[in-house]
Amino acid sequence: MISEADKLRVLDLLLNSKTFSKSTTSNVLLKYLIESSINNKNLNATDIGIELFGSQYEPEKSEATVRVNIYHLRNKLKKYFEGEGVEDDIFIEIKRGQYGVSFHKKQKLKPKYSLKKKLYIYSSILALLVIGLYAYAKLSYKDPVWHTFFKNNKETTLYLYDIFGYYGPTLFNKIGWHRDYEINSAAEFYKEVEKHPKLMEDYAPGRNVYVNFLSAYSVNNLSRHFQKHQKEFKIHKFHNLTLQQLKEQNSIYLGPLRYDNAFVDFFNLKSKRIKLIDQNKTPEHDDDIEYFDGRNASYNEGRNVVYKDAKKGIDTIVTLKSNGHSHEHVLVAKLHGDNDTTNFMFFSNHGFGATAAIEYFTDTDSISSFNEEYLKNGDEFIALFDVSGKDRTSMNVKQVIFDDNK
Structure with missing residues (x-):
């Protein structure tokens, strides 16, 4: 429920705003409409015309002028609440085809995510970022x-x-593969055979x-x-x-x-x-x-x-x-x-x-x-x-x- 004090506060904000500062007719019309709303007065074009024009009121001509002024007031309200009054906690509107002013409290948006869920989301994003940076560094590493x-x-x-090695008897009378740093090919092996035929008679080149x-x-x-x-x-x-x-x-x-x-x-x-x-x-x-x-x-x-x-x-x-x-x-x-x-x-x-x-x-x-x-x-x-x-x-x-x- 919006109190009378809140409605008057909204009126005061509007009348002192930049949007309405140079608009005498709109200010008068707005003040009349809001005060009528506070007093639960049902409005029609004739009442508004008499209020605005007094003794100069002419039914056919004045009612058309009222509708035009209501149109301009509606646009000014829209401009204000999208600009200067975007943070206001109460906004008003004049619905099409009507003259009465409607007051509305802005709904506070509930946070989409709880703090716990936000922390989880942020930590997940951070982890993905770290993994991405690591992957990039790994791929770009030279x-x-x-x-x-x-x-x-x-x-x-x-x-x-x-x-190169060669096969022959071992110290234990077995056959084994032998390595000699001075014999590194079959040709070198056979040179040793020529020098020591008796010693080498039981040996043969190995793979x-x-x-x-x-x-x-x-x-x-x-x-x-x-x-x-x-x-x-x-x-x-x-x-x-x-x-x-x-x-x-x-x-x-x-x-x-x-x-x-x-x-x-x-x-x-x-x-x-x-x-x-x-x-x-x-x-x-x-x-x-x-x-x-x-x-x-x-x-x-x-x-x-x-x-x-x-x-x-x-x-x-x-x-x-x-x-x-x-x-x-x-x-x-x-x-x-x-x-x-x-x-x-x-x-x-x-x-x-x-x-x-x-x-x-x-x-x-x-x-x-x-x-x-x-x-x-x-x-x-x-x-x-x-x-x-x-x-x-x-x-x-x-x-x-x-x-x-x-």
Whole structure:
């Protein structure tokens, strides 16, 4: 129920509004209509005409004028309540064909959702936003080390070095497969037979083996990393690989450094300042050469890394060493090949060095750290690491040399 005081308050607001400030006729008409409403007076055109025109009232002419003024008043009320009075708690209207004023209280809109439901909705939207941002970041993430493998639309092949061995008696009078670092092919095997015919008479060349525990562990890390980027690679043994084959696909090499092979040749061809040289071909002494011998209690691995340092004006020779069980040097290189191909090489003579390096270069945190400190978003690099760990576990990867090949 709307009280008389409320109705008069509405009248006062209207008469003092900008909408009605310059409209004398509408103000008089409005005041008369509202006061008549308060007094429950039934109105007709004649009553309104006499009120407005007094002694000048003429029935036919004045009633038409009343209807026109009512029309204008109705429009002014509409304009006011859509503008100045949009926040008023009471509004009035004059319905078409009538002269009486109707008062109405505005209904307070009930909240569509309770506070609890609002919190649930907001938290759900926030969760979706976080998931969306995470998905966007994941999709837009560019792996700074491996991105060329994922973006150049070339097939990738992982080459595992196949190790030569031979069959013969064991210490326990059984037949077993033997590995000798100095015998790496059937030709070398038969040379030993010629030198020691009696000793070697019960032995024969065996098949090449290229999968062992260490290489399997490395393959597992590489597979997980490629799968994160919806990519895959093939696995081949290294035997008889040529440089021509490296021009047709992306390649990853996991194998020793001590022997001549296509990846050693490729490395020496594409590397600008670092070369891999057989120890027997390295000069014993030169005034323009600085020697870096690495660890002392280690045996040499049959190959040196020669680093041409333009700043020093000398060559640094690193003698690659290992003790075969707790530390060794591993050389890691990412170099572009022909035909928009990329090659990633992990040179490690005893396997556990390359395993540690692959674990390092397939871990998101270490990749990011390596990129920020060294790559600076570059595409190529060569890095020499010293890998150590008790019984080949808890391995520590320490960098010795870094070169961006620019």
